[in-house]
Amino acid sequence: MIELLQQVNHWHWLAFGLALLCFEVLGTAGYFLWLGISALIVGAILSALPLGWQMQWMSFASFSLITTWLWWRYQKGKDKIDEKTTTLNKRSQQLIGQFTTLDQDFPVGKGRIKLGDTSWTAVAEHSLKAGITVEVYKVEGIILHIRQKA
Known part of the structure; x- marks a missing residue:
């Protein structure tokens, strides 16, 4: 050998x-x-x-x-990616910071908004009038939290 x-x-x-x-x-x-x-x-x-x-x-x-x-x-x-910053395949997380104009009045509490091509369940702390621009500032599961654009 x-x-x-x-x-x-x-x-x-x-x-x-x-x-x-x-x-x-x-x-x-x-x-x-x-x-x-x-x-x-x-x-x-x-x-x-x-x-x-x-x-x-x-x-x-x-x-x-x-x-x-x-x-x-x-x-x-x-391959090192910060888990907090990636939103790939997390569609609801991608919506944070998005703006949309309300088609109808939005009551205090839960309601529905149209954002992009989808209707989402949303929560607002104040009643919002139709025609104003709102911002998605937080997402919990599939529920969007919205507020009036500052």
Whole structure:
């Protein structure tokens, strides 16, 4: 077995790197990409410098850990989204700050308003006359809280 490891040359590392890159096409979220690149780097180094098989595998392991960790850090930073600021797929939360003009008088308490293409249940602390502009300032579940535009 040791004799087999001692015969590994740069062509083996380049073929191994290309095989790992082919596995990346199957959709491994970038991890085989960086393992393949690490194997290609070891192959490139081995073509310039003679290294023992132990150093080849240590180099591959080191490059693999470093590149995979850097990829993970990049992805972690890229995917980091503040839950409080995102309103994707939260249609009622997207309505905060929207303005609409009332079609009819709105009583104190609960009523219905048309905002966009939907009719919403709304709550107002004061009675509001038809024709004034109101603002959605708060949402609780599917109930909008409205007030007269300042």
